[in-house]
Amino acid sequence: MSWIGSLKNRLxxxxxxxxxxxxxxxxxxxxxxxxxxxxxxxxxxxxxxxQDQISTGSLIWSMTxxxxxxxxxxxxxxxxxxxxxxxxxxSRHVRKFLSLMIEMARPLSAIALLPLSIILFxxxxxxxxxxxxxxxxxxxxxNEMQLGMIFILFWGGxxxxxxxxxxxxxxxxxxxxxxxxxxxxxxxxxxxxxMIPSAxxxxxxxxxxxxxxxxxxIIAAEMLPGTNSGIxxxxxxxxxxxxxxxxxxxxxxxxxIGAFFSKGLEALGEKSLVLRSRER
Amino acid sequence: MTALSVxxxxxxxxxxxxxxxxxxxVSIDVPQGSFLCVLGPTGCGKTTLLRTIAGLEIPDSGNVxxxxxxxxxxxxxxxxxxxxxxxxxxxxxxxxxxxxxAKKKGNVDRITRRQQVGTILDTVGLSDxxxxxxxxxxxxxxxxxxxxxxxxxxxxxxxxxxxxxxLDTRTSQDLQENLRNTWKEAATTVVFVTHSIEEAxxxxxxxxxxxxxxxxxxxxxxxxxxxPRSRLSPEFTEYLVSLRRTFEELxxxxx
Numbered sequence: 001m002s003w004i005g006s007l008k009n010r011l012x013x014x015x016x017x018x019x020x021x022x023x024x025x026x027x028x029x030x031x032x033x034x035x036x037x038x039x040x041x042x043x044x045x046x047x048x049x050x051q052d053q054i055s056t057g058s059l060i061w062s063m064t065x066x067x068x069x070x071x072x073x074x075x076x077x078x079x080x081x082x083x084x085x086x087x088x089x090x091s092r093h094v095r096k097f098l099s100l101m102i103e104m105a106r107p108l109s110a111i112a113l114l115p116l117s118i119i120l121f122x123x124x125x126x127x128x129x130x131x132x133x134x135x136x137x138x139x140x141x142x143n144e145m146q147l148g149m150i151f152i153l154f155w156g157g158x159x160x161x162x163x164x165x166x167x168x169x170x171x172x173x174x175x176x177x178x179x180x181x182x183x184x185x186x187x188x189x190x191x192x193x194x195m196i197p198s199a200x201x202x203x204x205x206x207x208x209x210x211x212x213x214x215x216x217x218i219i220a221a222e223m224l225p226g227t228n229s230g231i232x233x234x235x236x237x238x239x240x241x242x243x244x245x246x247x248x249x250x251x252x253x254x255x256x257i258g259a260f261f262s263k264g265l266e267a268l269g270e271k272s273l274v275l276r277s278r279e280r
Numbered sequence: 281m282t283a284l285s286v287x288x289x290x291x292x293x294x295x296x297x298x299x300x301x302x303x304x305x306v307s308i309d310v311p312q313g314s315f316l317c318v319l320g321p322t323g324c325g326k327t328t329l330l331r332t333i334a335g336l337e338i339p340d341s342g343n344v345x346x347x348x349x350x351x352x353x354x355x356x357x358x359x360x361x362x363x364x365x366x367x368x369x370x371x372x373x374x375x376x377x378x379x380x381x382a383k384k385k386g387n388v389d390r391i392t393r394r395q396q397v398g399t400i401l402d403t404v405g406l407s408d409x410x411x412x413x414x415x416x417x418x419x420x421x422x423x424x425x426x427x428x429x430x431x432x433x434x435x436x437x438x439x440x441x442x443x444x445x446x447l448d449t450r451t452s453q454d455l456q457e458n459l460r461n462t463w464k465e466a467a468t469t470v471v472f473v474t475h476s477i478e479e480a481x482x483x484x485x486x487x488x489x490x491x492x493x494x495x496x497x498x499x500x501x502x503x504x505x506x507x508p509r510s511r512l513s514p515e516f517t518e519y520l521v522s523l524r525r526t527f528e529e530l531x532x533x534x535x
Binding site: 175176178179180181182183184185186189190193194197198272 | 334335336356357358359361364365366367369370378379381382383384429430433
């Protein structure tokens with residue numbers, strides 16, 4: 001039965017070549033009237049990442065814009081979400097007080113908030129925010145960092161992070177808290193050395209969900225009117241110009257970066273989980 | 281001198297199905313430097329008694345008094361759980377060092393800590409495992425580490441809740457011997473909870489037997505055996521049989 005086992009192990013690696021084959025068959029099949037470009041055309045876009053594409057800049061530029069946007073938005077979500085989650089997890093009163101608000105805010109999709117965020121932040125960018133108006137007419141990344149965009153990224157990422165952190169703090173084993181108590185530990189010490197380490201695996205899980213949401217939000221937000229940079233923008237613009245090869249190349253990039261994000265955080269989370277789950 | 285004095289302790293747990301009267305009233309005085317075993321069948325409230333003494337449960341009535349130390353400070357209490365109370369994300373060294381750096385005040389400096397942790401790990405025979413993590417150690421070694429963690433603060437009273445019950449007989453007997461020797465050297469007061477008659481007779485200077493729920497003291501027995509204690513001596517067996525008889529009677533009339 002070992003060939004089944006080895007097939008099972010190789011299957012994930014086989015899926016992508018099979019899909020490529022299917023794609024290729026669809027294009028070249030007899031009487032095919034598909035608008036889809038061939039894999040080779042998309043590939044040739046992907047291997048020239050520094051070439052200007054339909055005068056929006058290179059693929060690398062568009063990617064960088066999206067990545068820097070998500071860096072700002074997600075970092076803000078982490079810096080605010082984790083402390084809120086820790087406090088809510090540790091204090092029943094705060095949890096009661098905030099949970100209704102969070103449950104009301106959470107279902108509001110970040111994309112739905114884009115118009116509101118434009119009203120709130122106008123079209124201000126980090127350039128104005130940091131008072132660096134001398135950059136204004138240069139091709140600088142900060143000119144592409146609309147505050148409204150960062151706000152909705154924050155919105156998309158913060159709730160999974162808060163909920164993961166609460167879950168983590170609440171899953172601290174009672175035995176470990178009691179052990180710390182009978183060993184005479186002060187509260188702050190217990191928080192830092194018992195609660196946080198116990199909560200780490202769930203916090204990482206929240207971060208993983210959060211960055212996935214952020215990535216979806218940023219690509220979608222960039223596709224809406226009012227933007228003229230980023231991978232999402234390039235997807236929409238290349239579609240309008242019927243450059244489906246560029247559009248598909250962008251989708252490939254979005255998929256790869258998304259997978260990279262969640263696999264990376266998963267790996268970090270697993271490192272912290274190893275110790276928690278190996279108790280006897 | 282009385283190290284620990286328990287008076288009229290009663291504990292009831294409120295549960296959905298109604299109140300469970302788990303313990304008491306129980307009164308005991310534990311002389312300083314003595315080794316007391318609290319012996320009883322499963323569910324007799326012996327763990328509840330120990331947890332109440334440690335301040336992990338709040339009694340309904342009655343109180344627990346710990347003798348103030350000669351230097352006027354609050355007595356230091358050590359507590360060893362049944363199992364799994366080591367912090368899995370900390371090395372053995374960090375686990376044992378924990379109580380030395382976690383207190384509100386009076387934490388000792390790093391060098392003194394290193395010394396104290398080193399000494400205690402040596403005593404329990406874990407010097408070579410200070411950088412290991414709990415899950416890399418056998419159950420017996422984990423309990424040694426847990427013991428080290430509660431001894432490192434040099435407690436005036438050491439409370440142990442069936443610390444060896446999950447171990448195999450051989451390991452358990454090794455640790456019993458180890459504990460008894462440690463107790464003799466350190467001259468602390470020990471309260472040890474167990475359901476094993478043999479363990480109680482081997483370890484204790486005095487045994488109190490708790491009856492079924494609600495736990496009450498049904499018998500107090502001084503164990504007067506010379507050291508080193510042999511589990512094969514006729515006197516040992518006599519204590520064993522006598523306490524076994526008390527146990528049988530408890531089972532026959534549960535109330």
